[in-house]
Each structure stands twice: as structure tokens, then as C-alpha cells.
Amino acid sequence: VDLHTHVFSTTGIRDAWAGDNSIQPDAFSFRTGVTTMVDAGSSGWRNFETFRHTVIDRAQTRVLALINIAGLGMITDITEQEKSDFQPEQVARLAAKHKDVVVGVKSAHYQHPDWASVDRAIEAGKLAGIPIMVDFGYFLPERPYWQLVTQRLRPGDLTTHMFRGPVPWVDEQGKLYDYLREARRRGVKFDVGHGGGSFVFRNAVPAAQQGFYPDSISTDLHTGSMNGAMIDMPTTMSKFLALGMPLAEVVRASTWNPAQFIQRPELGHLTVGAVADIAVWNLQQGEFGFADASVGRLAGRQRLFCEMTLKGGRVSWDWNARAGTDYRTLGPTYGVRPGIDHVVRPK
Numbered sequence: 460v461d462l463h464t465h466v467f468s469t470t471g472i473r474d475a476w477a478g479d480n481s482i483q484p485d486a487f488s489f490r491t492g493v494t495t496m497v498d499a500g501s502s503g504w505r506n507f508e509t510f511r512h513t514v515i516d517r518a519q520t521r522v523l524a525l526i527n528i529a530g531l532g533m534i535t536d537i538t539e540q541e542k543s544d545f546q547p548e549q550v551a552r553l554a555a556k557h558k559d560v561v562v563g564v565k566s567a568h569y570q571h572p573d574w575a576s577v578d579r580a581i582e583a584g585k586l587a588g589i590p591i592m593v594d595f596g597y598f599l600p601e602r603p604y605w606q607l608v609t610q611r612l613r614p615g616d617l618t619t620h621m622f623r624g625p626v627p628w629v630d631e632q633g634k635l636y637d638y639l640r641e642a643r644r645r646g647v648k649f650d651v652g653h654g655g656g657s658f659v660f661r662n663a664v665p666a667a668q669q670g671f672y673p674d675s676i677s678t679d680l681h682t683g684s685m686n687g688a689m690i691d692m693p694t695t696m697s698k699f700l701a702l703g704m705p706l707a708e709v710v711r712a713s714t715w716n717p718a719q720f721i722q723r724p725e726l727g728h729l730t731v732g733a734v735a736d737i738a739v740w741n742l743q744q745g746e747f748g749f750a751d752a753s754v755g756r757l758a759g760r761q762r763l764f765c766e767m768t769l770k771g772g773r774v775s776w777d778w779n780a781r782a783g784t785d786y787r788t789l790g791p792t793y794g795v796r797p798g799i800d801h802v803v804r805p806k
Contacts, residue, residue: 460495460727461488461692462717463592463619463652463677466522467501467532469513476533477501477510480681484520487680489776491691492738492765495521495726497717499592499619499652499679500565503532504549507557515560519775521736523721524557525565525592526550528580539568545579551586561587562721563617567594572601577611584616590720592617592650598625605638614646617720620657621649621673624753628662635669643671648720653689653752654679660755667702675717676709688750693740693763698749701759706742735772738765739781 465481472478484496502510507526515522527533530544538544554561564583569576577593584591593612595604604626608618620626629635643649651658651673666672678684678695689695692713699709718727725734741764749757768776777783786793795802 460497460714460717461493461677461680462497462650462675462720463499464496464680465501465533466496466498466514467510472534475535476681477506478534480683482680482682482685484514484518484522487685487691488520489768489770490765491693492740492768493520493692494736494738494768494770494775495523497562497721498522498524499594500525500527500567501533503527503530503544504546504553505530506532507553511557511560519770521770523560523562523723525563526553526561527565527567528576528583533567536568536570539576540570542575545575547579547583547586550583554587554589561589562723563589564591565594566591568596570597572599574602574611577607581611581613584613589722590615590617592619594619594652605636608642608647609638609645612647615648615720617648617650617675619650619652619677620654620679621651622659622663622666623657624659624662626662629665633665635666635671639671648674650675651677651695652679653677653684653695655681655683655687655689656752658689658752660751660757663702663751664757667699667704672699672704672708673712675720676712677717688752693765694749697747697759697762698757700761700763701747701749701757735769737769739767740764741766
């Protein structure tokens with residue numbers, strides 16, 4: 460379950476998260492062990508239904524969505540600044556109408572010194588009974604990050620890009636600030652959201668060393684991050700193995716935890732009766748290098764690689780053809796469609 464992606468690729472808008480910067484979900488999901496992608500606010504209440512018709516309803520990947528509090532979503536950073544377009548009632552109305560796929564509200568990229576984007580998103584979340592995710596975007600002295608997570612967000616709400624450079628993690632002695640654990644005690648959830656510029660080892664290493672692991676591991680997948688340091692979900696998960704996070708915790712933060720955060724308890728686990736969404740991993744041993752979003756490098760001895768993915772019990776990705784049968788045992792007519800193809804042999 461990748462909790463932070465951008466897959467609203469059908470608008471045709473150049474250089475937009477809701478446009479050419481998004482990816483087609485099926486082109487990148489199954490080969491990386493992902494069966495559920497959550498689009499993190501690419502669409503707003505004005506264009507969500509277009510997103511649903513052109514992406515969500517057509518994808519083989521299970522695509523869920525956070526609706527942006529800004530009416531047009533992530534068309535440009537400018538569209539996310541217009542306060543008159545922050546309409547919680549409209550967001551809640553759409554969330555109720557599309558409750559099968561809408562799992563939260565997004566506030567992102569807000570540039571002004573007030574809390575309007577966050578506060579309106581929280582209003583929408585309260586009306587709809589769903590969590591919000593905040594990409595703090597621009598860190599300003601008038602609205603410090605510590606106030607976001609200790610005073611603004613509710614239990615169950617998510618702060619994404621937790622290891623972004625401007626997030627204050629350690630004091631002059633290298634000790635984690637107390638506000639981080641206070642926020643976690645309040646029930647605020649910390650999400651990775653690696654992305655193209657939102658993950659630095661300078662923050663992630665001391666956090667891991669002092670036992671503050673992410674609640675959910677996500678990619679912030681888009682055309683820039685997939686071709687940059689983030690790469691994909693297996694690589695992002697592997698970075699946390701390199702940081703010392705136990706494998707079981709890495710898996711939990713990529714499956715069951717995010718499923719709970721978006722109130723989809725039927726996903727992210729393999730208990731009896733659950734949907735058969737399964738990723739088969741090869742835990743490779745060797746010498747590997749991992750990059751952060753600001754040219755930092757960290758060495759690791761383990762790397763996850765996806766060998767096979769099943770969605771709903773059907774094979775969707777099979778790197779080593781494990782689901783295949785030795786062709787020599789299949790007989791002379793395999794590959795011929797009965798009643799359609801006719802084999803005419805030369806005389």
C-alpha cells in the first residue's frame with residue numbers, strides 16, 4: 460500500500476502534478492510489489508470526478524484518493540493558494556458520494572503565513588469522518604512545523620515528507636526534539652513521502668538511531684522522483700533497512716499501517732479471508748548504495764527486490780516466470796486459440 464503517489468496523468472497539462480508529472484498507475488505498481496496506490500491530492504473537489512473517470516475506474520491497480528482542499532488540486536502551486544476555493548463542504552460532499560475510493564483530504568504547498576489550508580482541510584476531514592494529510596510545503600516562522608504536529612493535526616492525521624530538510628529533528632547535542640514524541644503520543648502519524656526533494660539522511664539517520672521510525676513508508680511517486688533518488692517502493696523500503704529499521708517493521712509500515720490509516724482494514728495483511736494481494740520479495744545480500752534527495756549517500760548490505768506480485772489472487776507481475784510451465788510439456792498446440800487460429804502447415 461503506497462500511501463503517497465501522484466497518478467492523475469490524464470489532464471494533458473505540462474509540468475503539473477495533475478498532469479505530465481503524474482504516472483500511469485499500472486505502469487509502475489505491480490512490478491514494484493504495490494497493489495494499492497493512494498493519490499495524494501492531485502485532484503481537488505472541482506476535478507476529482509474527471510480523475511475518477513479517466514484513471515481510477517480504468518486502472519488494474521487499486522487506486523484510492525485524497526481530495527485536495529484546493530478546488531483544482533495540483534494543477535499549479537498557484538491553485539493551492541486561493542483561499543476562496545478551500546471549501547470543506549464540497550470536499551465532504553464528494554467524499555460521501557465516492558466513499559468507495561476517497562480516503563482522506565490533502566493540504567499541500569501552501570505559501571502564506573496563516574493556517575488556512577490546514578484548517579480548512581481539517582474542517583473537511585471532520586465533516587467527512589476521514590483523516591487529512593499535510594505536505595507543509597513552505598516552512599515559515601509564523602507557522603512552525605512543531606505547531607502543526609502538536610497543536611493542529613488530530614489523532615490519525617498524517618504529516619508527510621517527515622524527513623524533509625527543513626523539519627527540525629535534533630538539537631545542538633544531536634538529541635531528538637521532544638515535540639516529535641509528543642506528537643506521536645497524540646496519535647499523529649508520520650509518513651515518509653520520499654519524493655524528489657523531501658528525504659535527507661541528515662534527518663533520517665538520527666531519527667532511526669534514536670528509535671523514531673516512520674509510521675508509514677511511501678514514495679511520493681511521480682515522474683521526477685522515480686527517475687531520481689527515490690526510484691521505487693522497494694528501494695525506499697530498502698533505505699530503512701540500511702538505517703537499521705527491522706525488516707518486520709519495514710513491511711508493516713508499507714502494508715498494514717497505511718491500510719489502517721486510510722480506514723481500509725481489509726487491505727495490507729494476509730490473514731484468512733483477506734484479499735490475496737501478495738508481493739513476493741527477494742531480500743538480496745551484498746553491497747548497495749542509497750541516495751537521498753540532496754546528493755547524500757548511505758551504504759547498505761540488504762536490498763529488497765520484487766519477484767512476483769498477485770492482486771486479488773491473480774499474478775500481475777512475474778519477474779522469474781514462476782507461474783509458467785515448461786513449454787516442452789504443453790503439447791504442439793499451446794499458444795493457438797481454439798476456434799480462432801488455424802494452423803496451416805506447408806506442403
